[in-house]
Amino acid sequence: MRLSFLEPLYKQPGPYASVYLDTSRHSAIDDPDAAVDLSRRHLRNALASEGADQASITAAADAVGGDMDIPGVHGQAVFTAHGRLALLDELPTPPAHDTAHFGTLPDTMPLIVQHSPEIPYVAVHVHYGGRHSTDATGTVRIEAEIGVWPLTKVTPGHRLNEEIPVTDWLNAAKVLGGELEGHARRINAEEVVVAGDVWARGILVRRLPAPLRGRVTTVEGAGESQPRRALLEHRLESLFSGRMAEHDRSLLAGFLAQRARDGASAEGLAEAVSALQRGQVKALFLNNHPESPLRLWIGPEPSQLALTEQELRSYGIQDIREERADAALTRALVDTRAELVVVPEQQLRLHDGVGVLLRYADPTPRT
Template structure:
C-alpha cells in the first residue's frame, strides 16, 4: 500500500485523535444514529484526555456525514481543533472507535483502505466494447470503443462467395478485437487499474486478450458469464479479493525468501521489535509487513519528535541525543517512519491458512533496502 497520502499526519506533532466510523448501514433512522455516533466518539476522546476543540471538530465532521451515501465508512484524524485527513474506507470497520494518542492510529487503514484493487470491466461483442471502472468506492463508465459494423456475422453456406464473405467477417472481427485491445490498454494506463475483467463469448475474450500488451496479460480475468451479461457486484468483488489475496501471498513469499541468510550470513528481512526499530532508525525499511492481530502490535516503544527517533528503551533515545520523548505503540511509530522514507506497507490479513512460522515474529516484519 502506497502511504504517501498519510504525509499530512506527520507534518505536525501530536497528540492525535484517530476515529473510524462505520457508514455501511442505511435506514430511515440513519441520520439520528450517526448524530449519536458523533457525540459518542467526541465523549470517548474527551475521556482519553483530548482537548475540547479537537473533540468538537471530530463531532462536527461526523455529524456532517449524517446523510452520506458512502457504502463503507470514514477515518478521521484530528489535532489542535482541526481534522487534518478524512479518507473514505474501502471496507467497513468492525466497530466505531476513537483513540487519543501521541501518533495517529493508522495501522487499521492497511486493511480498511489498503489494496483496494481497481478493475476495468470490458463488455465485449463483435461490434466493440463498453468499459466500466469498478472499485470498492466507485462504479462508473470508463469509455467505449466502436469497431467496424459490417460484416460481423458468419453464414452457414459453403459456396465460394459465402466463404469469401466469411473471410471478410473474420477480418472485421480481427480489426475490432485489435481496436478493443488498444483502447483497453489506454484505459488501464489512465485509470491504473489492477485488473482487466473481460466479459463476452470465449472466443471474443480470448482474441482481445491475445492482442493486449504482454505487460497486461497477468492482469486479465475472464468472467464466468457470457456475452450480453452484466457482472454482479459479487462477481467483481470475488475477482478483486482474489487479486488482493494473491498480492499479499506474493509479498509474504518475498519476505520469506529475504528472511533466509545469504552466503555471508546476512538477511534482507527483519522481524521482531528491536530489529525493526534499528532498521527504521537507519532508513533501511523497504516495505513494512504487518499482521494486525500479531502479539507485538500493541507493544510500547519510545519516540522523539522526528520519524527516525525511536527506540525500545527511553534511555536509548537520550543516548542518541533526543531530549523529548513519548511512549507510543510500535505499529504507530513504524508507520510514521516508513511514511517519512516513502516506503510502502502491506497487511497479511488476506493471506489464507498461513503457517505460524511463516508470519513475521509478533506480526511485524520488513523487507530491507540493504542488510
C-alpha cells in the same frame, strides 16, 4: 504497499483525534441519518473522555457523514489535529465497532488494512442482448473501470462508457482494446475482468493486445452497477478475496530469500526498530494484531523510536511518549518512504509479528 496516502496526515503536528465509524446507508437501516448523528454524539463523548481538545472534537464531528452520496455498506476514517481536519478517507468496509482515539500519534493501522491489498485492475462489462451476428441491428454498450481494489468500492476509478453499433463492433473492439491497454499499463493492472454477453465480450477479448489478453478473467452474472460503487463489485470481491497484490508478493519473496541466506533482512520488533532508526528499511512486514500489547517509546521525530524510555533519553531526547508499536512503526515508514505489507499470520508467522526487508545488508553480522 506504498503509504504515500498518509503523508498529508503526518504533515500536521499531533496530538491527533482518530475516528473510525460506520456511515452505511442501505435498506437494513431504518434511518441512516439518525444513526450517523448518534455515532457523531458518541464519538464526541469518547474523544472528550480521552482528553481531546474541543476544537479537534468539533472538527471530527463536522467531517462525519459527509459521504451521503455513497450507497451501500461503508465507513469513514477521520483524523483531526488542533481543530483542523488532517485526513478524511472512505472505508470500503465499515468497522466492526465505531472507535475514537486521542493520542500523540494517529491510529492509522485500521485504515492501512482497509487499503489492502491494493490490486490494480481493469473491469469491463459488455452489454448486448441481440442476435449474435455483426449484421444485426442494435448496439453494444461498454462500461469499463480502471481502478485499485478495494478502494473503488467507495472511490470510483476512471470510467469509460461507449455505445457502438453491432455492425462496427469488430473494428471498434480492436480500437477499444488499445485504449484499455493504455489505461492498464498506466496503473500496471494485474487483472482484466470481463463480464457480459458471451459473444460480444469474446470479440473484445480476442482483439485485446496480447499483453492484456494474458491477464483476462471472464466472470458471469455481473448484474447492474451502482453509481459510486465499483463496477462488477461482487465479482471482484470473490476474485480478490484473500489475495495479495503482485507487488507485495514480490517484496515478500525478496524477504524470504534474504532470510534464507541471512542476507538483507531482519525479524522481530527490536531488529525492526534498529533498522528504522538507521533508515535502512525497504519494506516492513506485519502480522496485523489489533489487540497487540506491544508498545514503543517515541520522540518528536519519526526516527526517534525505541524499546525503552532510557534509550531515547540516552540520545538527549526529552519529549518522550509511549505509543502503540504499530503507530510508531507506521510513522517511521512514512517518513523514510518505506513500504508496508500486511501478511496473514496463517501465511507467514513472524517473530513479534514483524519482519523487515533491508535496503542494504549490514557490513558485519548482527549479534
